[in-house]
Amino acid sequence: MSDLQERFQRWADELVDLTARNDLINFKFTKTSTILPAPKGLSKLLNGDTVAITDLCDLTDPDQIKPVKGAIKMAIEFKEQRGIEVLKLASGFATWKTDKISKANAPLFLYSIELENEGGALINTKLRLVDTEPEINPVLILHLQRRMAVGIKDECLEDLEDPTEEKLWELFEAQCPADLEVQRLDGNAIKNLKYPNLPMVADLQNATESLEENTLIAALAGDADSKDALREDISDARQDAPNFIPPKQEFLVLDADSSQQWAINSALQGQNLIIEGPPGTGKSQTIANLIASYIAVGKSVLFVADKRAAINAVKKRIDSVGLGDCFFDVHSSEAVRKRPTEPFVSALKEIKSVPDRDFSAQQLELEEIRQKLVDRSAAIQTKQEPWNCSYIEVLNLAMEAGHEPSQGFDLGTSCLDAITLDQIRCTEKCLAELISLAAQDLLSSRSPLAKAIRNGQLQTPQSIRSALEAVDKLKGAQRSIKDWLQEVEAKARLRGEEVLIQSLIKSSQSLTTSMSSAKTWNSLLLTLASFLPLLSSGA
Template structure:
């Protein structure tokens, strides 16, 4: 049984006052009773209003159905000249307050464009002639306002010469200023003599307005005609809500929207659960549902809720079939004998649904009540046409409906079989076929199934398949590193998640930056900018630290500059600005605490200077010794330093054998010394320095053995290359 919406009773309702207050707020939110409302406070603008100064009100309205042209403007033409020219014509044009043709054309263009756009988008007529002007003011107000009395619908057309013409709008009616009636009612002014007068009788309307204004201070009525954009639809909605307040207050949907959980409505009146998508065919048999357009399961949910008299909100992005669903809803309710009012803010949505209904043969059951179809004449004409038209009943035969039922059941059974999980893998046929298509699109080669593997495949379970898939994924993850080798960017990465490792590396880098901020001497030395500089800093610190392990009872503070500054003050030294200076200061502190400290005289300036000089002389002597050793290393061995003849030999060469002559005489002990100094060399290979070059031996070549004997068969003379003869 369809759900019935029960009206709520307002008798003894404790929330009635609150409900009326909410409804009053809704009504007031529709109106703008301030100075921005052009219907209450008319002011000229540059492009949205025109004041028609000629012809007069009576002549203008009498000839408006034929259309009026606008009088052309000449560059040097004044308003009086234009009025004179207009009076000289048999059919004068409309004269406005504009002084140039460009400003007039611009205003007419803007009025025509904006009014046409509002009509096409929202179905609202906003281009009106404001006829008759009431100058009114509130009590104790310093300025008065002007409001038109009557609104006459007009339209701007362009002829073949692209000139604008003002015509009476078709299918639109004159109306009293609705905003003015509401405003004066709030001010306590009885405006009923004006609203009760026929709007077509302009002299009577002006007379009634003057009769009301004569008793009010500062109020007056003028015969003035203005052309502008006036939006009067909100006032009509306001009047509708006010006149039908009692019916609105007892409606359950209004109470639910106004009071929310405090509405006191039954739970099943608003809230309901739509039928499941899988059971929609059971709840609503398709062959018995009067659908005129295609509908899926979700759209049929909405249609079923409508037929059950449920109230709900249907939402969806553009292109999801909302207009199509609304068309099916209206058709289903028409089939159930219901009347439907379809309301939309924009006229385009109404036209879409109306065209869909006409497309399925239901156009005669639709009446448009927006735009130009709302006049009394248009409504009466449409009703007469529909009532005199014979409606033809069309539909499928009984055998066609039965065949459609069988096909639906077969299709539903096929869909259920496709989506039923099957043993042993607990997969549906739909999933398996979709997976095969993906493998084919990926170019996966077909693997032949051998006979020995057929038994294993038949016994494959869902758990075993998951294990195989996990192993395959592991192999696939290892395939690329193995194929790319050293070129793989993550080669050497430990772990299974590269992003986790990168995150850990980022954390380590942040920790390193933090540690760099707490490094020693941060105030005097720049922060290291590369890994190389960090390593150099670590090596410097490590070189100055003691090599043996030190028990760490208390950790060092992050910054030791304070302690080092105090220690430097004790020694009377400057504060250290680097690791080297700090380590030197620490060594000095260790030396001060040692058991064998240096004598006090070491720290006297004169003694320190003499120590530096002695150290310099010692350094020079060591350098001379090192140079002599290197010069004699090619001839002498280390054994020569232990020979007793060495001091005498050195003394003779330094004293009596300073010239070249004595060097040619036999030297006693010389051959023996040479032989013993280097047993693996012959005596003739002894090297010495020339006279004048310092202590040493002259370079000679003695062709004899260690005993001074010459080899057998050799002459006694010395080789000319020795530059001497043997004596």
């Protein structure tokens, strides 16, 4: 046996407990979960009838009602969460000579039980067998094969026509060696007995060559060469693929963000992957989109989950977009057993009723809208001159500036002496329009800030933030600025065009009483001062 085959066998052993802890090897009659059926009701049940729980046990007896409640509650939970019937009728028990466990007492024949009136009043609960043909305990067979090295052939038991308990016992006993001293004991019990992993065990035991040839399975088993091969087998799916994939080649039926689309496109290109995320992050939605995409390109999808709730979450989304006819739920055992062809007939009818429509106009419109969004995204992320900043970066700087402490500015005499009436007017106009000006407007010859910008006086992020703060403050005091300029202008006309520094100071002092507070006036002077050095430089 190769290393990989040994690893596969260990996997198989880990899937099923073959020790005495398993009720299917060492059955335990418990007071809280084992129902001992009354003979009359048991006979009806084995005959294929639907039997009331009151025909199987006395619900007025505290010792009987307790295991009934426990067993039925657990059976309902497993059905809802995993979609499997775990409530079994055990008919007959087998014992054998062994030193592997202290007491061998395994259920011999098993029948799956379905419940009616699940979740209703206990007294109204009814039971019936899924199939009246007995199944010999598969875990017992596996235990004897793996732990006792008994060469029992499963095929002989599975291929038996019209199997009965007697016929199965004869075949089983004939394949057991005499020194095993296997014996059949009478007895019946109803209990939750679970062995959902047995099909996987059979696959691991019977398909080792196929598993070895599968690179992914071999890598999971620890094969070094397969691991190296997987590392090199990386999909070249691009993260920006949604920006240019033709709409007629994209089959998403639910909303998907860029990360989800990347995962879907990678899977469609054959990439092995794992999608992780906490609850509510769109895993089920991504799976539904992936299933729809595979269906659209003519592929079949096997979707499995450990719990029924996960299957329901995806199935609900598939149904909501009108693809329910493409989904075959193998867990709906009752519907499949009673009407096995109905799901297929219904699906074919649904497919025939789908109209053949032309979506070329909508696809063209979608492509145009998408291109606008792509162009807009590129524009706001592209760095612009002269500051080498993108629109997004400027927004980030502006938001960061809001949390920084305000900075003061000193008004130098040389700056104030250089102010003229025309410069004041130009500054007012610039401040009023600055928020809507683009870079090319600021750099034009008519801009009072052009020279200062070109000389690098607003080159650093700190300078930009200071300018933005100045504009922000001046915008709120625009009315006060206009009143002030009107008064200054009137005095300037009387005394000449040049505005003296003493006049500015006196005018500012006389206007403070009309401001809401001294703080507003100081803010006005400080923000105006941030532009005065630029004006004094001759910009």
